[in-house]
Amino acid sequence: MNYNADEKGYYGEFGGAFIPEMLYPNVEELRQNYLKLMYEDSFQKEFNQLLKDYVGRPSPLYFAKRLSEKHGCKIYLKREDLNHTGAHKVNNTIGQILMAQRLGKTRIIAETGAGQHGVATATVCALMGMECIVYMGEIDIARQAPNVARMKMLGAEVRPAKSGSRTLKDATNEAIRDWINNPVDTHYIIGSAIGPHPYPDMVTRFQSVISEEIKWQLKEHEGRENPDYVVACIGGGSNAAGTYYHFLDEPEVGIIAVEAAGKGVNSGESAATSALGKVGIIHGCKTMLMQTTDGQITEPYSISAGLDYPGVGPMHSHLFKSGRAEFYSATDDEAMAAGLELSQLEGIIPAIETGHAFAIFEHKKFKKDDVVVISLSGRGDKDLNTYIDYFKLA
Amino acid sequence: MSNRITTKLQEDKKLLSIYFTAGYPALNDTVQIIQDLEKNGVDMIEIGLPFSDPLADGPTIQESSTAALKNGMTTEILFNQLKNIRKTVSIPLIIMGYFNPMLQYGVEAFCKKCQEIGIDGLILPDLPLDVYQEDYEAIFKKYELINVFLITPQTSDIRIRQIDDASNGFIYMVSSASVTGSKSGFGQEQENYFERIAAMNLKNPQIVGFGIKDEETFQQATKTAKGAIIGSAFIKHLTAKGTNSVAEFVKTIR
Ligand SMILES: Cc1ncc(COP(=O)(O)O)c(C=O)c1O
Numbered sequence: 001m002n003y004n005a006d007e008k009g010y011y012g013e014f015g016g017a018f019i020p021e022m023l024y025p026n027v028e029e030l031r032q033n034y035l036k037l038m039y040e041d042s043f044q045k046e047f048n049q050l051l052k053d054y055v056g057r058p059s060p061l062y063f064a065k066r067l068s069e070k071h072g073c074k075i076y077l078k079r080e081d082l083n084h085t086g087a088h089k090v091n092n093t094i095g096q097i098l099m100a101q102r103l104g105k106t107r108i109i110a111e112t113g114a115g116q117h118g119v120a121t122a123t124v125c126a127l128m129g130m131e132c133i134v135y136m137g138e139i140d141i142a143r144q145a146p147n148v149a150r151m152k153m154l155g156a157e158v159r160p161a162k163s164g165s166r167t168l169k170d171a172t173n174e175a176i177r178d179w180i181n182n183p184v185d186t187h188y189i190i191g192s193a194i195g196p197h198p199y200p201d202m203v204t205r206f207q208s209v210i211s212e213e214i215k216w217q218l219k220e221h222e223g224r225e226n227p228d229y230v231v232a233c234i235g236g237g238s239n240a241a242g243t244y245y246h247f248l249d250e251p252e253v254g255i256i257a258v259e260a261a262g263k264g265v266n267s268g269e270s271a272a273t274s275a276l277g278k279v280g281i282i283h284g285c286k287t288m289l290m291q292t293t294d295g296q297i298t299e300p301y302s303i304s305a306g307l308d309y310p311g312v313g314p315m316h317s318h319l320f321k322s323g324r325a326e327f328y329s330a331t332d333d334e335a336m337a338a339g340l341e342l343s344q345l346e347g348i349i350p351a352i353e354t355g356h357a358f359a360i361f362e363h364k365k366f367k368k369d370d371v372v373v374i375s376l377s378g379r380g381d382k383d384l385n386t387y388i389d390y391f392k393l394a
Numbered sequence: 395m396s397n398r399i400t401t402k403l404q405e406d407k408k409l410l411s412i413y414f415t416a417g418y419p420a421l422n423d424t425v426q427i428i429q430d431l432e433k434n435g436v437d438m439i440e441i442g443l444p445f446s447d448p449l450a451d452g453p454t455i456q457e458s459s460t461a462a463l464k465n466g467m468t469t470e471i472l473f474n475q476l477k478n479i480r481k482t483v484s485i486p487l488i489i490m491g492y493f494n495p496m497l498q499y500g501v502e503a504f505c506k507k508c509q510e511i512g513i514d515g516l517i518l519p520d521l522p523l524d525v526y527q528e529d530y531e532a533i534f535k536k537y538e539l540i541n542v543f544l545i546t547p548q549t550s551d552i553r554i555r556q557i558d559d560a561s562n563g564f565i566y567m568v569s570s571a572s573v574t575g576s577k578s579g580f581g582q583e584q585e586n587y588f589e590r591i592a593a594m595n596l597k598n599p600q601i602v603g604f605g606i607k608d609e610e611t612f613q614q615a616t617k618t619a620k621g622a623i624i625g626s627a628f629i630k631h632l633t634a635k636g637t638n639s640v641a642e643f644v645k646t647i648r
Contacts, residue, residue, distance in 0.1 A: 018493060020450040020519040021544040022568060024553070163456055164446065176449050183548050183571045281494045281520065282447070294468045295498030296446040 001322060003248040003315070004204075009197020009285075012322060014314035017196035019284045022180040026188075027284075029103065031198045037102050038095065038205065050094050051209065054127070055084045057091075059210075061217035061373070066345040073366035076221065077348070077376045078214055080239065087351065087378030088207060088239040089120035093189055095206035097124040100187035107131045107186045111161075111175040113140055113168035113235065114306035114353060115147025116378055117191030122156035132156040135174040137167040140305045147382050165299035168235070168309045172283050192236025193313035196284030200241075200313050207242025214373055215246055222371055229254040229366070232375035233356040235271075235306045237313035239377040244325070254326065256364070257316060258356045260302035261329035271300035272329035273312045274320045282310065288317040303332035303386065304352035306378075330359030336390050338362070339380065351378035352386060398486040398514045399540050399563045402437060403599050409621025410612070410647060411601060412628050413440040413490060415458040416475070417467030423637050424475045430640035432485050435648075440517060440623060443472060443491030450519045452575035454626040458633075469499050473507050480512035488542065490517040501530055505537040515540035515563055523560055531560075542566050547587045551594065558596045567591060567600040567619060574604050575626030580614045592618035612647050 009015045009031075019027055037043055051057040060079045068075045080088035093110075100108060108130050112118030118134040125132035134151055138160045141148050151158050161170040172194075179188045193200045193207070215225040230247055232240035234257045247253040262270035270276060277288035282297060290298045290310040302308040312320075319325035330338070339355030342348050350358065354377045366372055380387065388394045402409065412431050416424045424441070431439055444459035444467050451459070472489075479487065489508065496504045496518065508516070516539055521530070526541060534541050540563035545554050548571060557565060569584055591600060599620035606615055607627035615622040624647065631643045 016525065017522060018520045018525070019522060021522075021549060022450060022546050022571065022573075024522070025548045025550070163460070169447065173447055173449055177452070177573045180450065181572050181576065183546075278498075280497060281492075283449075284520070289494075291494070291498070293498065294470075295495035296463060297494070298446075 001324070003319065003324060005197065005201040009201060011314045011318035013279070014285070014287050014317040015197055015200060016286050017284055018281045018286065019196045020180070022183065023176070026179065026183060027196050033103065034099065034198050034202050037099060043098055043102070047095055047098055051091065055090050055094065056082065057209065058213045058217070059083055061214060061221065063221060064346050067342065070345060071361045071366065072368055073370040073372050076218065076227070076371065076373045078210060078243065078373055079376050080210065081348065081350065081354070081376050081379035085116070085120045085123050086381060087116040087120065088210065088242060088375070089117045089191060090123065091209055091242065092191065092203050092206045092238060093117070093120040093124045096187070096189040097128050097130070100189070101128065103187060105185060105187035107182065108189055109133045109135070109175050109178050109186055110189045110191060111135045111168065111171040112191060113171070113308055114304065114351065115140065115144040115151065115382060116306060116351070118156070118158070119147050119150045119154070121189050121191070122151040122154035125156060126154045133178065134158050135161050135171040135178070137161045137165070137171045139166045140168065140171070143386060144305055144382055145385065167305065169297065176283065192238040193241040193315055194236040194283055194285065194311065200285065200315055203238050204241040204245060204315060207238050208245035210239070210242035210375065211244065211246035214243070218371070218373065226250050226253050227371040227373045229256055229370060229372045230375070231256040231258065231357050231360050231372060233258050233307060233353050233377060234312055234316055235309050235353060236311070237316045239375050241313060241315055243375040248324070255319060255324060256360060257319070257325050257327045258360055259327065259329040260304060260307035260335070260356055261331045262301040262303070264331055265329055269301035271302040271307055271309060273310065274327040275329060277311070285314050287311050287314045288320065304335065304356065306351070306353040307356060328360060328363045330356045330362065334359040334362050339387070340391065348376065349380035350376060351380050352383045354378050397538055397540060399438070402486050403564060403620060408616040409437040409601065411438040411440060411621055411623040412436050413442055413623055413625035414628060414632065415442040415444055415455065415462050416472050417444060417462030417465050418458040418629070419461070419632060419637060421465040421467060422475065424472065425479065427637060427640065428479060428483055428487070431644070432483050434641045434644040436485065436644060437621065438486045438488065440488045440490040440625070443469060443489055443495060445492040445495060448492060450573055452573040452626060454575045454629050458629045469495050473511065476511045486514045487512065488515040488517055489513055493518050493521045502533050505533050505539055508539055509537040513539065515542055517542045517566060519544060523557060527560060544568050547571055547583070554594065554596070558598055561598045563598065564620065565596065565598045565600045566623070567602045569602050569605045569615065572604060576605070580605065580611060584614070588615070588618045609647055
C-alpha cells in the first residue's frame with residue numbers, strides 16, 4: 001500500500017483540493033512548483049543550512065533512562081522541543097518561507113492554535129524581512145498569552161478570529177479568507193499537514209527531517225535504524241507526519257497516534273477525530289472530520305490549543321482507515337499527568353500537546369525490549385499558566 | 395437540456411438575482427421570502443443552505459449562516475420547506491451551499507430531492523471543476539440540474555474556457571478578489587475585467603456577483619454581463635428592516 005500522496009494529493013480516499021475558484025490560481029501555482037522548487041540544489045542547500053545553523057538541527061535523540069525504567073521498555077525522545085522557537089513547527093516554516101520567496105510573494109499569513117506555528121512563522125518572516133499576519137482564535141489568544149507577546153515582539157500582527165468556536169478551526173477560516181482577498185502578493189503558510197493539496201504533502205516533506213534523523217541516530221544508539229514503535233500526538237498531524245514519514249513503508253515499525261480526548265471521548269467535549277469523525281471536507285481536503293449528521297463541522301475541545309481541531313490531515317485518515325497506524329486518545333487529565341511525569345523523571349517540561357503522546361503508557365503496554373521513539377514535539381514554556389492553574393503551582 | 399434557468403437566460407433583459415440564507419432571520423421565513431422576491435420582479439433566486447464554516451463568505455453571510463443554524467436549519471428542513479414551492483413560484487431557484495452538507499446527505503439523494511422540488515441548479519463554491527467532472531457530472535445531469543461555476547479576475551483565460559465548456563447555464567463571475575460582501579463600489583479594475591470577459595465571447599452568459607449592493611453597482615455590473623446577484627446587501631436589509639421589506643429593497647435596485 002502507498003501511504004504517501006499521489007499526484008492529485010490523495011492518500012487512499014482522503015485528500016484532494018476542495019477549494020473555491022478564488023483560491024485556485026494560488027494553490028495551482030504551488031502545486032505545479034512545490035516539488036520542483038524544493039528539490040532544487042540551491043533550495044536544499046539553503047534549507048539544510050538554516051536547519052543546522054538557525055534551528056539547531058539535528059535535534060538530539062535522547063535515551064530516557066528513568067522514563068524507560070518506569071514504563072518497562074526502551075524509550076527514546078526526539079527532541080524537537082530543543083529547536084529554535086521550541087517546537088517542530090519551525091521545520092515547516094523555514095521550508096515554506098523559502099518557497100514563498102521563490103514564488104515572488106512578499107506578504108505572509110498563517111493560522112495558529114497554540115501559537116507555536118504563529119511564532120515559528122513570525123520568526124522566519126523577521127529573518128527574511130517579510131510582512132507577517134497571524135490569525136488566532138480569541139480563546140487561544142487568552143490561553144497562550146506568552147506566544148502572542150512573542151509574535152508581536154517579532155514584528156507580526158496578530159488578528160483575532162472571533163467566529164465559531166474562536167479556536168484553531170476559525171483562525172484557519174480567517175486565514176483562508178485573507179488569502180482570497182489578497183490573491184497576488186500573499187503566501188499562506190499552513191501550520192500542519194492539512195489543507196488542500198499540495199499542503200499536506202509539502203508540510204510532511206519539510207517535517208520528514210524528523211524521521212530522517214531518527215534513522216541514523218537510532219543506528220548509533222541501538223545499531224539499527226528502525227524502532228519497534230514511533231509515537232506522536234496529532235492535532236492536524238505535522239509532527240506525526242514527520243516522525244512517521246521514513247517508517248511508513250517499514251512494516252516492522254509500529255505507528256502510534258495519540259489524539260486529544262479532552263474531557264473524554266464521549267463527553268461531548270473532545271477532539272478525538274478518529275473516534276468521533278466521519279469522512280467530510282474541511283479546509284480544502286477530504287478527511288476524517290467531527291461533524292453533525294447534517295454535515296456541519298462541530299466545535300472540538302481540548303485543554304491544548306494545538307490539538308483543538310475537528311479534523312486530522314488526510315495522511316492520518318488514511319493511516320487510520322487502512323490500519324497502518326494504531327490510534328489512541330488521551331484525556332486532558334492524562335496528558336497533564338504525563339507532562340508532570342516527564343518533568344519529574346527526565347527534567348523536561350513538555351508542551352501540553354506533547355503531553356498527550358506521553359500518555360500512551362496509560363493505554364498501551366510495551367514489551368521490555370521494545371524500542372519506542374516518542375516525538376517530543378515542543379516545550380512547555382508557553383503552557384506554564386495552564387500548568388500553574390491545573391496543578392495549583394502558585 | 396431545457397430548464398427554467400436556460401429559459402430565463404433567453405429573455406431580452408438584464409437579470410436580477412437575489413441570494414438569501416435559508417432559515418434567516420427566522421427558521422420559517424424561507425418560503426415567504428422567495429414568494430415576495432418573485433412578486434417584486436426578481437428574476438432568479440439563490441437559496442443559501444447555511445454552513446458552519448463558509449470559507450468564501452464575508453461577515454454578513456457568515457453571521458446569517460450561524461444564525462440560521464442556531465434557528466435549527468438543516469438540509470432536510472430546507473427540503474421540507476420547499477416541498478410545495480412550485481405551486482406558487484415559477485422563477486428559477488438555485489441552491490447555493492458548501493459541498494460537505496451535500497456530501498453527508500448523499501450527492502445523488504440530494505440531487506434527486508432537488509429535482510422533485512423543482513430546483514434548477516446548484517452553486518457549490520468548494521466543489522472544484524475536476525472533481526465535479528470526474529465524480530458528479532453524470533448525477534447532476536441525470537436530475538437535470540445546472541451546476542454553476544465561478545470565475546474571478548485571477549482566473550486564467552485557459553481555465554475560463556474550460557469552465558465555459560463545462561457549464562450549461564451561466565457563469566458566476568466574481569467581481570473582485572474578495573469574499574462576499576466586502577467591496578465598496580467598482581473601479582477601473584472591475585470595468586477592465588468585465589470588458590475582458592465580454593470580449594471572450596463565451597458560450598455561457600455571465601452573471602456578476604460579490605459586491606453588488608445598489609442601483610449603481612447593478613448597472614455597472616450588467617453593462618456587459620447578463621445579470622447580477624445581490625447577497626450581503628439584501629441580508630443586511632432584512633436584518634435592519636425585517637422580512638416585510640422585500641419590496642422596498644428590490645425598488646432600490648431597479
Ligand atoms: C508542541 C506542539 N505539538 C503538537 C502540535 C500539534 O500540531 P501537529 O499535529 O501539526 O503536529 C502543536 C500545535 O500547535 C504544538 O505546538
